[in-house]
Amino acid sequence: MEYVIRPESKITARHYDVVICGGGTGGVFAAIAAARAGAKTALIESKGYVGGIAAEGGCGLHSFFNLWKAFPGVEKRMVVRGIPEEMIQRLTQQRGASGHNDTVLRYEYDSDTLCVDVEVYKFVALEMLREAGVHVMLNTMAVDALVSGGRIQGVITESHQGCEAVMGKVFIDATGFGDLSARAGASYTEPNDYAVANSMGVGGIDIDKYYSFLRDNGALKEYARGPRDGRSNQIIRVDGDWENITEELGQKTRELGMHTVTTTLHDNYFMFIKLNYMMPKTPTDRDALADAEFELRRRQREALELLRKTIPGAENAFISRTAPTITIRRARCIECEYDISNEEILNATHFDDEIYSYGFHDYAPRFQVKNGGTYGVPYRAIQVKNLENLFAIGMMITSDHNAHMSTRNTVSCMAMGQAAGTAAALCAKQGISNVRDLSYSVLHDALVFANVWFDKEHP
Numbered sequence: 001m002e003y004v005i006r007p008e009s010k011i012t013a014r015h016y017d018v019v020i021c022g023g024g025t026g027g028v029f030a031a032i033a034a035a036r037a038g039a040k041t042a043l044i045e046s047k048g049y050v051g052g053i054a055a056e057g058g059c060g061l062h063s064f065f066n067l068w069k070a071f072p073g074v075e076k077r078m079v080v081r082g083i084p085e086e087m088i089q090r091l092t093q094q095r096g097a098s099g100h101n102d103t104v105l106r107y108e109y110d111s112d113t114l115c116v117d118v119e120v121y122k123f124v125a126l127e128m129l130r131e132a133g134v135h136v137m138l139n140t141m142a143v144d145a146l147v148s149g150g151r152i153q154g155v156i157t158e159s160h161q162g163c164e165a166v167m168g169k170v171f172i173d174a175t176g177f178g179d180l181s182a183r184a185g186a187s188y189t190e191p192n193d194y195a196v197a198n199s200m201g202v203g204g205i206d207i208d209k210y211y212s213f214l215r216d217n218g219a220l221k222e223y224a225r226g227p228r229d230g231r232s233n234q235i236i237r238v239d240g241d242w243e244n245i246t247e248e249l250g251q252k253t254r255e256l257g258m259h260t261v262t263t264t265l266h267d268n269y270f271m272f273i274k275l276n277y278m279m280p281k282t283p284t285d286r287d288a289l290a291d292a293e294f295e296l297r298r299r300q301r302e303a304l305e306l307l308r309k310t311i312p313g314a315e316n317a318f319i320s321r322t323a324p325t326i327t328i329r330r331a332r333c334i335e336c337e338y339d340i341s342n343e344e345i346l347n348a349t350h351f352d353d354e355i356y357s358y359g360f361h362d363y364a365p366r367f368q369v370k371n372g373g374t375y376g377v378p379y380r381a382i383q384v385k386n387l388e389n390l391f392a393i394g395m396m397i398t399s400d401h402n403a404h405m406s407t408r409n410t411v412s413c414m415a416m417g418q419a420a421g422t423a424a425a426l427c428a429k430q431g432i433s434n435v436r437d438l439s440y441s442v443l444h445d446a447l448v449f450a451n452v453w454f455d456k457e458h459p
Helices: 025-036 082-093 118-132 179-183 207-216 247-256 286-310 342-346 401-407 410-430 440-449
Strands: 012-015 018-021 041-044 135-137 141-148 151-159 162-167 170-173 196-203 220-228 231-240 269-277 318-322 354-358 375-378 390-392
Touching: 018 025, 018 151, 018 410, 025 041, 025 082, 025 118, 025 170, 025 410, 082 118, 082 410, 118 135, 141 162, 141 179, 170 179, 170 410, 179 390, 196 286, 207 220, 207 231, 207 269, 247 286, 269 286, 286 318, 342 401, 354 410, 354 440, 375 410, 390 410, 401 410, 410 440
Parallel strands: 012 162, 018 041, 018 170, 041 135, 170 390
Antiparallel strands: 141 151, 151 162, 196 269, 196 318, 220 231, 354 375
């Protein structure tokens, strides 16, 4: 490989208290929390909008509650509150979310169904960031880190405006890929233990007809009702087992990596149909990722034809939306001060330094938090090892694949973001150079003040 020497240059430097790289699910809530706590906050995002997987890759924002319906007699509790629930209320007011609705079937997986309009989500997220006073740097890439003595001093960015240095006191890696942590010298692994995905919206297709088709063929396994186009008690989420229809259909969905679950807030529209692809290499490999981008778009076209041929009345269905880039479930796993295990999650373990409570597992019903309870995520679990002023949040924590199937979920990332942003702001305002030195009682009280629920205190 040929190399060149890049000449040194003088670049503009901007100074902030808290700098967040990545405006995805966790990054949005980290930035809002930090700014509301009084920190001068910058959010760096490579796309022209924020929201990440919450607006691109999922099929709804469920799991704000414990898994109460799967355990008769267990109290229903909203365990994720704070800024995440505030956003849901705003989305719902703007008809961009369904609000919380009980799952009718397959509630042993999740008792709560919450559907979103992804375009409304993007707007409301930006609106809340701007209201909080966050400097949102869209269309901007964080390309390097300035590190000295175990501390990040700044982040080098590139945009259409040119190269800049974004200096800060505390940093949060919310990139999903772990780019900031890696460039700062953190230890990490790349398990490549998940498929990547791209989700598409499909127009000209009726969710009521899909529901009836699955029911009439003995393939219905999940659905929920809620508001749709201004009418209440409508079908808003459906899933089925296509193998129960024909073996051929089941085989085809497996080959495409196609999730048969969908959600919607609108008539004649599927908000999400997700296609998955298991990459032969880690998603941090640029050329392998480019091949995967093509493969997933090829699969989307095949999936569209399959929907047209299978769902009654969908003959003229069309792709109305795709994610602009592949969405991942994990790239780099960043080594942090604590590595939460699946056993701790299933046993409803709570910690002396926990920063939020959570009760959902994506491998349910095989794995469930016992007795419809919750577990806690400790503050140590987001502190990046050997770097004094860096947090890693979202899909980058826990090396345990099964534990990761809980902690990486969307609502968990929202709560994790609020906790990290609050901690970062407190450290910056109090002049604490090492985030490990922040008093947990001070952090706990600040989170409680911001309406974060600690389930261990309310058995």
